[in-house]
Amino acid sequence: MNQTIAKKEILPPQSKVALFYLALVLAALIWFTPVITLVLTALKDAGDFARNGAFSLPKSIRWANFGEAWETGVKNYFWNSVIVTGFKVPIGIVIESLAAFALTHMHFKWADRIFTYILIGLIVPMQMTLVPLTLLMNALGLIDTLVGLTILYIGFGVPFGVLVMRGFFRTVPVAIIEAARLDGCSWFRIFYRIALPLALPAVVSLCILDGVATWNEFILAQIFLRSDELRTLPLGLVQFSTQFATQYNQLAAAVLIAVVPIVLVFLFFQRYFVAGMGGAVK
DSSP: OHHHHHHHOOSOHHHHHHHHHHHHHHHHHHHHHHHHHHHHHHTSOHHHHHHHOSSSOOSSOOTHHHHHHIIIIIHHHHHHHHHHHHHHHHHHHHHHHHHHHHHHHSOOTTHHHHHHHHHHHHHSOGGGGHHHHHHHHHHHTOTTOHHHHHHHHHHHHHHHHHHHHHHHHTTSOHHHHHHHHHTTOOHHHHIIIIIHHHTHHHHHHHHHHHHHHHHHOOHHHHHHOOSGGGOOHHHHHHHHHHHTTTOHHHHHHHHHHHHHHHHHHHHHHHHHHHHHHHHHHO
């Protein structure tokens, strides 16, 4: 019996661990290949890129690509994205948290049905809403404004945010809420002083997800922004690549400028991410 088991274990445990880590390293290299190519391209001059391609090491590092890309137009697009993201994310999270808390702990009639209606927003494709939204935004005079774009982003982000926050608020013990009510706390005070601090991992997770989604959003920005000076960064990069189609080094530098802020935010808050997303599952 023991000999049979020994024959089945062809590799010792140490070899299995080594193969596992080798597979992880290879997967990481494959995943990082586009990023490495982007960095190499951004550090070359136009002649070096034309002669040697994107995968070769730069003959000389040209940091000026980043400054030229920034001054060519990325600066304006970058700050537009900062403004939209900076307003959309906190306002959206406040609305989503308040709605999720009310639907979870303030037991009122039709709470479950309202939650179901909110979740329908996750099912309806964005493309189906573009025509009525265009008519509505035009009637309100919000076409080609960052305010109108921010309102649209908030509306489309509510269903997923409510889903995540409600799942997390359901983990808050009901006894704590009832004890606070017996002590005379208002619902808003319970939300602000008890529920919201306990839901900090979920809030940080939503900050990351909302920030990335808003920063990278393209379809709504393309439809509802008409002026070049109001373009957000993803939309501006398309214009940038069209205008400077042969300057791949500057285009790569512009893409890196767009990617780095989101990567830094994710790396800084990543320890909250897994714990916060657990709320959606619960």
